[in-house]
Amino acid sequence: MLARLIPRRLGEGEEAELVDHLGELRHRLFVTLGAFVPAFALAFAFHGRLVAALREPLPDGRRLVTLGVTEPFTVSVKVSVVAALALALPVLLWQAWAFVAPAVDRATRRTIGALVALGTALFAAGSLFAYVVVLPRALDFLTTFDTHLYDVQLRASSYFGFAAMGLLASGIAFELPVLVLGLVRLGVVSSRQLRRNRRVGYVAMLTFAIVLPTVDPVSLALEVTPLLALYETSIWLAALMERRAAAAPHALAEGV
Template sequence: MSDDQNSNAAGDTFISHLVELRNRVMKASIAIIIVFLCLMPWAGTIYDWLAMPMMLALPEGSKMIATGVISPFLIPVKVTLLVAFLIALPVVLYQAWAFIAPGLYTHEKKLIAPLVISSSVLFIVGVAFCYFFVFGVIFKFINEFAPASISVAPDIESYFGFVMTMFIAFGLTFEVPIVVIVLVRMGLVTVEKLKEIRPYVIVGAFVIAAVVTPPDVMSQLLLAIPLCLLYEVGLIIAPMFARATQAPEEAV
Protein backbone atom coordinates (compact mmCIF):
# COMPACT_ATOMS: atom_id res chain seq x y z
CA MET A 1 0.00 0.00 0.00
CA SER A 2 1.39 3.39 -0.99
CA ASP A 3 1.99 6.31 1.35
CA ASP A 4 -0.94 8.18 -0.22
CA GLN A 5 -3.26 5.27 0.43
CA ASN A 6 -2.07 5.02 4.03
CA SER A 7 -2.62 8.74 4.46
CA ASN A 8 -6.11 8.56 3.00
CA ALA A 9 -7.00 5.59 5.21
CA ALA A 10 -5.77 7.42 8.29
CA GLY A 11 -7.74 10.51 7.28
CA ASP A 12 -10.90 8.48 6.76
CA THR A 13 -10.46 6.83 10.15
CA PHE A 14 -9.99 10.19 11.87
CA ILE A 15 -13.10 11.62 10.19
CA SER A 16 -15.15 8.55 11.14
CA HIS A 17 -14.07 9.00 14.77
CA LEU A 18 -15.13 12.66 14.67
CA VAL A 19 -18.51 11.69 13.21
CA GLU A 20 -18.94 9.04 15.92
CA LEU A 21 -18.00 11.56 18.62
CA ARG A 22 -20.49 14.08 17.23
CA ASN A 23 -23.25 11.47 17.23
CA ARG A 24 -22.50 10.45 20.81
CA VAL A 25 -22.46 14.07 22.00
CA MET A 26 -25.74 14.74 20.23
CA LYS A 27 -27.41 11.71 21.84
CA ALA A 28 -26.21 12.75 25.29
CA SER A 29 -27.36 16.34 24.70
CA ILE A 30 -30.78 15.20 23.48
CA ALA A 31 -31.23 13.11 26.64
CA ILE A 32 -30.43 16.13 28.83
CA ILE A 33 -32.72 18.43 26.83
CA ILE A 34 -35.66 16.01 27.01
CA VAL A 35 -35.34 15.71 30.80
CA PHE A 36 -34.87 19.49 31.08
CA LEU A 37 -38.05 20.25 29.12
CA CYS A 38 -40.01 17.78 31.25
CA LEU A 39 -38.80 19.49 34.45
CA MET A 40 -39.23 23.12 33.35
CA PRO A 41 -42.82 23.50 34.68
CA TRP A 42 -41.41 22.86 38.18
CA ALA A 43 -38.30 25.06 37.86
CA GLY A 44 -39.34 27.30 40.77
CA THR A 45 -40.02 24.36 43.04
CA ILE A 46 -36.69 22.78 42.11
CA TYR A 47 -34.83 25.97 43.06
CA ASP A 48 -36.72 26.12 46.38
CA TRP A 49 -35.55 22.56 47.00
CA LEU A 50 -31.95 23.53 46.21
CA ALA A 51 -32.17 26.57 48.49
CA MET A 52 -33.60 24.61 51.42
CA PRO A 53 -30.28 23.99 53.26
CA MET A 54 -29.54 27.72 53.24
CA MET A 55 -33.09 28.69 54.21
CA LEU A 56 -32.99 26.31 57.17
CA ALA A 57 -29.79 27.97 58.39
CA LEU A 58 -31.10 31.53 58.04
CA PRO A 59 -33.22 33.18 60.76
CA GLU A 60 -36.93 32.49 60.45
CA GLY A 61 -38.61 34.73 57.90
CA SER A 62 -35.40 35.47 55.98
CA LYS A 63 -35.30 35.20 52.20
CA MET A 64 -32.68 35.28 49.48
CA ILE A 65 -32.40 38.27 47.18
CA ALA A 66 -32.05 38.67 43.42
CA THR A 67 -29.89 41.62 42.32
CA GLY A 68 -30.08 40.85 38.59
CA VAL A 69 -33.07 41.82 36.47
CA ILE A 70 -33.54 38.36 34.96
CA SER A 71 -31.99 36.37 37.82
CA PRO A 72 -35.38 35.24 39.24
CA PHE A 73 -35.99 33.50 35.90
CA LEU A 74 -32.48 32.56 34.79
CA ILE A 75 -31.20 30.94 37.99
CA PRO A 76 -34.11 28.48 38.40
CA VAL A 77 -33.62 27.54 34.74
CA LYS A 78 -29.93 26.84 35.37
CA VAL A 79 -30.78 24.79 38.45
CA THR A 80 -33.29 22.77 36.45
CA LEU A 81 -30.65 22.16 33.78
CA LEU A 82 -28.29 20.90 36.49
CA VAL A 83 -30.92 18.48 37.80
CA ALA A 84 -31.64 17.33 34.24
CA PHE A 85 -27.93 16.61 33.76
CA LEU A 86 -27.82 14.52 36.94
CA ILE A 87 -30.89 12.54 35.92
CA ALA A 88 -29.51 11.97 32.41
CA LEU A 89 -26.00 11.21 33.71
CA PRO A 90 -26.23 7.45 33.05
CA VAL A 91 -27.02 8.16 29.40
CA VAL A 92 -24.17 10.69 29.16
CA LEU A 93 -21.65 8.28 30.66
CA TYR A 94 -22.90 5.42 28.52
CA GLN A 95 -22.33 7.49 25.36
CA ALA A 96 -18.81 8.29 26.57
CA TRP A 97 -18.01 4.64 27.25
CA ALA A 98 -19.65 3.54 23.99
CA PHE A 99 -17.34 5.91 22.11
CA ILE A 100 -14.22 4.24 23.49
CA ALA A 101 -15.67 0.70 23.37
CA PRO A 102 -14.30 -0.11 19.86
CA GLY A 103 -10.80 0.24 21.28
CA LEU A 104 -11.43 -2.32 24.01
CA TYR A 105 -11.07 -6.09 23.91
CA THR A 106 -14.19 -8.27 23.98
CA HIS A 107 -13.63 -9.32 27.58
CA GLU A 108 -13.35 -5.65 28.59
CA LYS A 109 -16.46 -4.44 26.77
CA LYS A 110 -18.76 -6.44 29.04
CA LEU A 111 -17.60 -4.32 31.97
CA ILE A 112 -18.67 -1.02 30.41
CA ALA A 113 -22.12 -1.27 32.00
CA PRO A 114 -20.79 -1.79 35.57
CA LEU A 115 -18.40 1.15 35.14
CA VAL A 116 -21.13 3.41 33.78
CA ILE A 117 -23.52 2.47 36.57
CA SER A 118 -20.91 2.81 39.31
CA SER A 119 -19.67 6.15 37.94
CA SER A 120 -23.22 7.52 37.84
CA VAL A 121 -24.07 6.26 41.31
CA LEU A 122 -20.86 7.56 42.87
CA PHE A 123 -21.26 11.03 41.35
CA ILE A 124 -24.87 11.29 42.51
CA VAL A 125 -23.93 9.97 45.97
CA GLY A 126 -21.25 12.68 46.17
CA VAL A 127 -23.77 15.38 45.27
CA ALA A 128 -26.30 13.97 47.75
CA PHE A 129 -23.67 13.84 50.52
CA CYS A 130 -22.86 17.49 49.83
CA TYR A 131 -26.52 18.57 49.79
CA PHE A 132 -27.87 16.63 52.76
CA PHE A 133 -24.87 16.77 55.09
CA VAL A 134 -22.13 19.22 54.10
CA PHE A 135 -24.37 22.20 53.33
CA GLY A 136 -26.02 21.96 56.73
CA VAL A 137 -22.63 22.19 58.44
CA ILE A 138 -21.27 24.97 56.22
CA PHE A 139 -24.32 27.25 56.24
CA LYS A 140 -24.85 26.85 59.96
CA PHE A 141 -21.23 27.82 60.61
CA ILE A 142 -21.35 30.84 58.27
CA ASN A 143 -24.58 32.23 59.71
CA GLU A 144 -23.54 31.68 63.31
CA PHE A 145 -20.19 33.37 62.63
CA ALA A 146 -21.81 36.45 61.04
CA PRO A 147 -21.83 39.52 63.34
CA ALA A 148 -25.17 40.57 64.79
CA SER A 149 -24.95 43.86 62.88
CA ILE A 150 -25.13 41.99 59.53
CA SER A 151 -28.38 40.81 57.99
CA VAL A 152 -27.59 37.66 56.03
CA ALA A 153 -29.51 37.71 52.71
CA PRO A 154 -27.64 35.68 50.09
CA ASP A 155 -27.96 36.58 46.42
CA ILE A 156 -29.48 33.70 44.44
CA GLU A 157 -26.85 33.96 41.68
CA SER A 158 -23.94 33.79 44.14
CA TYR A 159 -25.63 30.93 45.94
CA PHE A 160 -26.05 29.01 42.71
CA GLY A 161 -22.37 29.50 41.80
CA PHE A 162 -21.28 28.28 45.21
CA VAL A 163 -23.58 25.26 45.10
CA MET A 164 -22.37 24.33 41.62
CA THR A 165 -18.73 24.46 42.74
CA MET A 166 -19.44 22.28 45.76
CA PHE A 167 -21.51 19.76 43.82
CA ILE A 168 -18.80 19.35 41.19
CA ALA A 169 -16.09 19.07 43.86
CA PHE A 170 -17.90 16.36 45.82
CA GLY A 171 -19.20 14.58 42.72
CA LEU A 172 -15.68 14.31 41.29
CA THR A 173 -14.27 13.35 44.69
CA PHE A 174 -16.57 10.34 44.81
CA GLU A 175 -15.28 9.31 41.36
CA VAL A 176 -11.79 8.69 42.78
CA PRO A 177 -12.21 4.88 43.00
CA ILE A 178 -13.16 4.76 39.31
CA VAL A 179 -10.12 6.86 38.37
CA VAL A 180 -7.81 4.59 40.36
CA ILE A 181 -9.33 1.44 38.85
CA VAL A 182 -9.07 2.73 35.27
CA LEU A 183 -5.46 3.93 35.72
CA VAL A 184 -4.40 0.55 37.10
CA ARG A 185 -6.24 -1.46 34.45
CA MET A 186 -4.77 0.63 31.62
CA GLY A 187 -1.31 -0.05 32.99
CA LEU A 188 -0.51 3.62 33.48
CA VAL A 189 0.37 3.03 37.12
CA THR A 190 0.58 0.07 39.49
CA VAL A 191 -1.23 -0.40 42.79
CA GLU A 192 2.15 -0.57 44.53
CA LYS A 193 3.10 2.84 43.12
CA LEU A 194 -0.24 4.31 44.20
CA LYS A 195 0.37 2.99 47.70
CA GLU A 196 3.82 4.58 47.72
CA ILE A 197 2.42 8.03 46.87
CA ARG A 198 -0.35 7.75 49.48
CA PRO A 199 1.17 10.50 51.71
CA TYR A 200 1.23 12.91 48.76
CA VAL A 201 -2.37 12.05 47.94
CA ILE A 202 -3.43 12.81 51.51
CA VAL A 203 -1.66 16.16 51.46
CA GLY A 204 -3.14 16.91 48.03
CA ALA A 205 -6.62 16.05 49.29
CA PHE A 206 -6.37 18.59 52.10
CA VAL A 207 -4.94 21.22 49.76
CA ILE A 208 -7.82 20.71 47.32
CA ALA A 209 -10.32 20.84 50.18
CA ALA A 210 -8.79 24.08 51.48
CA VAL A 211 -9.08 25.69 48.03
CA VAL A 212 -12.59 24.49 47.14
CA THR A 213 -14.47 24.70 50.44
CA PRO A 214 -15.14 27.67 52.74
CA PRO A 215 -12.39 28.48 55.25
CA ASP A 216 -13.79 26.42 58.12
CA VAL A 217 -12.06 23.26 59.26
CA MET A 218 -15.19 21.12 59.33
CA SER A 219 -16.11 21.58 55.66
CA GLN A 220 -12.50 20.96 54.62
CA LEU A 221 -12.47 17.71 56.56
CA LEU A 222 -15.79 16.69 55.02
CA LEU A 223 -14.18 16.84 51.58
CA ALA A 224 -10.64 15.67 52.35
CA ILE A 225 -11.53 12.63 54.46
CA PRO A 226 -13.94 11.06 51.90
CA LEU A 227 -11.35 11.68 49.17
CA CYS A 228 -8.70 9.79 51.13
CA LEU A 229 -11.08 6.96 52.05
CA LEU A 230 -12.30 6.58 48.46
CA TYR A 231 -8.68 6.48 47.28
CA GLU A 232 -8.16 3.51 49.58
CA VAL A 233 -11.32 1.87 48.23
CA GLY A 234 -9.92 2.25 44.73
CA LEU A 235 -6.66 0.58 45.79
CA ILE A 236 -8.63 -2.39 47.15
CA ILE A 237 -10.91 -2.82 44.13
CA ALA A 238 -8.37 -2.09 41.37
CA PRO A 239 -6.53 -5.47 41.58
CA MET A 240 -9.83 -7.37 41.53
CA PHE A 241 -11.01 -5.39 38.52
CA ALA A 242 -7.72 -5.97 36.73
CA ARG A 243 -8.00 -9.74 37.25
CA ALA A 244 -11.64 -9.75 36.12
CA THR A 245 -10.72 -8.01 32.85
CA GLN A 246 -7.73 -10.15 31.99
CA ALA A 247 -7.70 -11.64 28.55
CA PRO A 248 -7.70 -15.47 28.47
CA GLU A 249 -4.04 -15.53 27.44
CA GLU A 250 -3.15 -13.15 30.29
CA ALA A 251 -4.87 -15.32 32.87
CA VAL A 252 -2.79 -18.38 31.96
Protein backbone atom coordinates (compact mmCIF):
# COMPACT_ATOMS: atom_id res chain seq x y z
CA MET A 1 0.00 0.00 0.00
CA LEU A 2 2.81 2.40 0.90
CA ALA A 3 4.66 1.58 -2.31
CA ARG A 4 1.65 2.79 -4.33
CA LEU A 5 1.68 6.15 -2.55
CA ILE A 6 5.40 6.79 -3.08
CA PRO A 7 6.15 7.72 -6.73
CA ARG A 8 8.75 5.57 -8.43
CA ARG A 9 11.76 7.55 -9.60
CA LEU A 10 12.93 6.74 -13.11
CA GLY A 11 16.52 5.68 -13.50
CA GLU A 12 19.09 7.63 -15.50
CA GLY A 13 18.54 6.98 -19.21
CA GLU A 14 15.52 4.77 -18.52
CA GLU A 15 13.03 4.68 -21.40
CA ALA A 16 9.50 5.68 -20.44
CA GLU A 17 6.26 6.42 -22.26
CA LEU A 18 4.40 9.70 -21.91
CA VAL A 19 1.77 7.99 -19.78
CA ASP A 20 4.52 6.89 -17.36
CA HIS A 21 5.75 10.47 -16.99
CA LEU A 22 2.20 11.73 -16.45
CA GLY A 23 1.59 9.03 -13.85
CA GLU A 24 4.77 9.95 -11.99
CA LEU A 25 3.86 13.65 -12.14
CA ARG A 26 0.40 12.89 -10.74
CA HIS A 27 1.85 10.93 -7.84
CA ARG A 28 4.34 13.70 -7.03
CA LEU A 29 1.56 16.30 -7.07
CA PHE A 30 -0.39 14.13 -4.62
CA VAL A 31 2.68 13.91 -2.36
CA THR A 32 3.07 17.69 -2.47
CA LEU A 33 -0.62 18.21 -1.71
CA GLY A 34 -0.33 15.66 1.08
CA ALA A 35 2.44 17.79 2.61
CA PHE A 36 0.58 21.09 2.16
CA VAL A 37 -2.73 20.06 3.75
CA PRO A 38 -1.34 19.10 7.19
CA ALA A 39 1.02 22.08 7.03
CA PHE A 40 -1.97 24.39 6.50
CA ALA A 41 -3.89 22.72 9.32
CA LEU A 42 -0.91 23.20 11.64
CA ALA A 43 -0.41 26.82 10.55
CA PHE A 44 -4.10 27.67 10.99
CA ALA A 45 -4.10 26.08 14.44
CA PHE A 46 -1.34 28.51 15.42
CA HIS A 47 -2.42 31.43 13.21
CA GLY A 48 -2.72 33.69 16.26
CA ARG A 49 0.98 33.29 17.00
CA LEU A 50 1.85 33.78 13.32
CA VAL A 51 -0.14 37.02 13.14
CA ALA A 52 1.47 38.21 16.37
CA ALA A 53 4.95 37.41 15.00
CA LEU A 54 4.25 39.35 11.79
CA ARG A 55 3.05 42.31 13.87
CA GLU A 56 6.35 42.47 15.74
CA PRO A 57 8.15 44.74 13.21
CA LEU A 58 5.45 47.41 13.70
CA PRO A 59 6.47 50.45 15.78
CA ASP A 60 5.21 50.54 19.36
CA GLY A 61 1.67 51.79 19.65
CA ARG A 62 0.64 50.91 16.10
CA ARG A 63 -2.42 48.67 15.81
CA LEU A 64 -4.00 46.94 12.85
CA VAL A 65 -7.64 47.51 11.90
CA THR A 66 -9.97 45.39 9.80
CA LEU A 67 -12.75 46.65 7.54
CA GLY A 68 -15.63 44.33 6.80
CA VAL A 69 -17.15 41.26 8.36
CA THR A 70 -14.95 38.64 6.73
CA GLU A 71 -11.55 40.36 6.82
CA PRO A 72 -10.37 38.90 10.18
CA PHE A 73 -11.04 35.38 8.90
CA THR A 74 -9.63 35.92 5.40
CA VAL A 75 -6.46 37.51 6.75
CA SER A 76 -5.90 34.54 9.08
CA VAL A 77 -6.44 32.13 6.18
CA LYS A 78 -3.98 34.02 3.93
CA VAL A 79 -1.33 34.09 6.64
CA SER A 80 -1.83 30.34 7.22
CA VAL A 81 -1.54 29.62 3.48
CA VAL A 82 1.76 31.52 3.23
CA ALA A 83 3.11 29.72 6.30
CA ALA A 84 1.97 26.35 4.93
CA LEU A 85 3.70 27.02 1.61
CA ALA A 86 6.90 27.82 3.50
CA LEU A 87 6.61 24.61 5.53
CA ALA A 88 5.83 22.47 2.47
CA LEU A 89 8.47 24.13 0.25
CA PRO A 90 11.19 21.51 0.96
CA VAL A 91 8.81 18.73 -0.10
CA LEU A 92 7.79 20.68 -3.22
CA LEU A 93 11.43 21.23 -4.23
CA TRP A 94 12.28 17.61 -3.50
CA GLN A 95 9.42 16.33 -5.69
CA ALA A 96 10.22 18.75 -8.51
CA TRP A 97 13.89 17.79 -8.43
CA ALA A 98 13.13 14.05 -8.30
CA PHE A 99 10.91 14.41 -11.38
CA VAL A 100 13.52 16.12 -13.60
CA ALA A 101 16.67 14.47 -12.19
CA PRO A 102 16.65 11.41 -14.53
CA ALA A 103 16.90 13.76 -17.54
CA VAL A 104 20.36 15.08 -16.62
CA ASP A 105 23.73 13.42 -16.06
CA ARG A 106 25.13 12.63 -12.64
CA ALA A 107 27.59 15.55 -12.51
CA THR A 108 24.86 18.04 -13.41
CA ARG A 109 22.58 16.47 -10.78
CA ARG A 110 25.19 17.09 -8.11
CA THR A 111 25.64 20.69 -9.22
CA ILE A 112 21.92 21.42 -9.32
CA GLY A 113 21.36 19.68 -6.01
CA ALA A 114 24.03 21.85 -4.39
CA LEU A 115 22.54 24.99 -5.92
CA VAL A 116 19.06 24.06 -4.68
CA ALA A 117 20.37 23.54 -1.15
CA LEU A 118 22.31 26.83 -1.31
CA GLY A 119 19.28 28.66 -2.71
CA THR A 120 17.01 27.37 0.06
CA ALA A 121 19.44 28.52 2.77
CA LEU A 122 19.93 31.92 1.12
CA PHE A 123 16.18 32.47 0.73
CA ALA A 124 15.66 31.76 4.43
CA ALA A 125 18.55 34.07 5.34
CA GLY A 126 17.17 36.87 3.16
CA SER A 127 13.68 36.61 4.63
CA LEU A 128 15.09 36.57 8.17
CA PHE A 129 17.25 39.61 7.39
CA ALA A 130 14.21 41.52 6.14
CA TYR A 131 12.16 40.55 9.20
CA VAL A 132 14.81 41.46 11.77
CA VAL A 133 16.63 44.39 10.17
CA VAL A 134 14.79 45.98 7.25
CA LEU A 135 11.06 45.85 8.05
CA PRO A 136 11.21 47.46 11.52
CA ARG A 137 13.14 50.47 10.22
CA ALA A 138 11.08 50.79 7.04
CA LEU A 139 7.80 50.65 8.97
CA ASP A 140 9.03 53.16 11.53
CA PHE A 141 9.78 55.63 8.73
CA LEU A 142 6.67 54.98 6.64
CA THR A 143 4.12 54.99 9.47
CA THR A 144 5.47 58.20 11.03
CA PHE A 145 5.86 60.19 7.82
CA ASP A 146 3.66 63.33 7.78
CA THR A 147 1.57 62.14 10.70
CA HIS A 148 0.50 65.77 11.25
CA LEU A 149 -1.28 65.65 7.90
CA TYR A 150 -2.94 62.23 8.12
CA ASP A 151 -4.75 59.99 10.54
CA VAL A 152 -2.54 56.94 9.94
CA GLN A 153 -4.45 53.69 10.33
CA LEU A 154 -3.03 50.40 9.16
CA ARG A 155 -5.41 47.94 7.54
CA ALA A 156 -4.54 44.36 8.40
CA SER A 157 -4.82 42.97 4.87
CA SER A 158 -2.65 45.74 3.40
CA TYR A 159 -0.02 45.44 6.11
CA PHE A 160 0.35 41.67 5.85
CA GLY A 161 0.54 41.96 2.06
CA PHE A 162 3.32 44.56 2.41
CA ALA A 163 5.19 42.45 4.99
CA ALA A 164 4.89 39.27 2.89
CA MET A 165 6.11 41.10 -0.22
CA GLY A 166 9.07 42.50 1.70
CA LEU A 167 10.07 39.09 3.05
CA LEU A 168 9.64 37.46 -0.37
CA ALA A 169 11.59 40.17 -2.22
CA SER A 170 14.47 40.03 0.24
CA GLY A 171 14.57 36.23 0.01
CA ILE A 172 14.71 36.43 -3.79
CA ALA A 173 17.40 39.13 -3.64
CA PHE A 174 19.60 36.81 -1.59
CA GLU A 175 19.42 34.24 -4.42
CA LEU A 176 22.03 36.28 -6.32
CA PRO A 177 24.89 33.77 -5.84
CA VAL A 178 22.70 30.96 -7.17
CA LEU A 179 21.85 33.01 -10.28
CA VAL A 180 25.47 33.93 -10.90
CA LEU A 181 26.75 30.38 -10.40
CA GLY A 182 24.05 29.06 -12.73
CA LEU A 183 25.13 31.51 -15.44
CA VAL A 184 28.78 30.57 -14.92
CA ARG A 185 27.90 26.86 -15.11
CA LEU A 186 26.11 27.49 -18.42
CA GLY A 187 29.07 29.47 -19.78
CA VAL A 188 27.12 32.74 -20.13
CA VAL A 189 29.54 34.72 -17.91
CA SER A 190 32.87 34.11 -16.21
CA SER A 191 34.46 35.26 -12.98
CA ARG A 192 36.85 37.43 -15.01
CA GLN A 193 33.93 39.22 -16.65
CA LEU A 194 32.27 39.71 -13.27
CA ARG A 195 35.42 41.32 -11.89
CA ARG A 196 35.94 43.49 -14.95
CA ASN A 197 32.32 44.74 -14.82
CA ARG A 198 32.22 45.19 -11.05
CA ARG A 199 30.93 48.78 -11.33
CA VAL A 200 28.07 47.67 -13.56
CA GLY A 201 27.25 44.98 -11.01
CA TYR A 202 27.21 47.49 -8.19
CA VAL A 203 24.82 49.73 -10.12
CA ALA A 204 22.59 46.72 -10.78
CA MET A 205 22.56 45.86 -7.06
CA LEU A 206 21.64 49.45 -6.18
CA THR A 207 18.85 49.46 -8.77
CA PHE A 208 17.46 46.18 -7.45
CA ALA A 209 17.52 47.51 -3.87
CA ILE A 210 15.57 50.58 -5.00
CA VAL A 211 12.92 48.35 -6.60
CA LEU A 212 12.37 46.45 -3.33
CA PRO A 213 9.24 47.53 -1.40
CA THR A 214 11.03 49.87 1.01
CA VAL A 215 11.69 53.48 0.07
CA ASP A 216 13.45 55.14 3.02
CA PRO A 217 17.22 55.83 2.81
CA VAL A 218 18.10 53.81 5.93
CA SER A 219 16.42 50.63 4.66
CA LEU A 220 17.93 51.18 1.22
CA ALA A 221 21.42 51.25 2.72
CA LEU A 222 20.67 48.15 4.80
CA GLU A 223 19.53 46.29 1.67
CA VAL A 224 22.38 47.40 -0.59
CA THR A 225 25.13 46.34 1.83
CA PRO A 226 24.33 42.58 1.87
CA LEU A 227 23.66 42.62 -1.89
CA LEU A 228 27.15 44.00 -2.57
CA ALA A 229 28.62 41.41 -0.21
CA LEU A 230 26.70 38.65 -2.02
CA TYR A 231 27.95 39.94 -5.39
CA GLU A 232 31.57 39.73 -4.22
CA THR A 233 30.90 36.27 -2.76
CA SER A 234 29.43 35.21 -6.10
CA ILE A 235 32.63 36.22 -7.89
CA TRP A 236 34.72 34.16 -5.47
CA LEU A 237 32.42 31.13 -5.78
CA ALA A 238 32.40 31.45 -9.58
CA ALA A 239 36.22 31.41 -9.67
CA LEU A 240 36.23 28.35 -7.39
CA MET A 241 33.72 26.58 -9.65
CA GLU A 242 35.81 27.35 -12.75
CA ARG A 243 38.98 26.01 -11.11
CA ARG A 244 37.24 22.78 -10.11
CA ALA A 245 35.77 22.37 -13.60
CA ALA A 246 39.21 22.91 -15.16
CA ALA A 247 40.82 20.39 -12.81
CA ALA A 248 38.20 17.70 -13.43
CA PRO A 249 39.45 16.59 -16.91
CA HIS A 250 43.04 16.35 -15.60
CA ALA A 251 41.91 14.23 -12.67
CA LEU A 252 39.96 11.97 -15.03
CA ALA A 253 42.97 11.62 -17.33
CA GLU A 254 45.26 10.70 -14.45
CA GLY A 255 42.76 8.08 -13.30
CA VAL A 256 42.77 6.52 -16.73
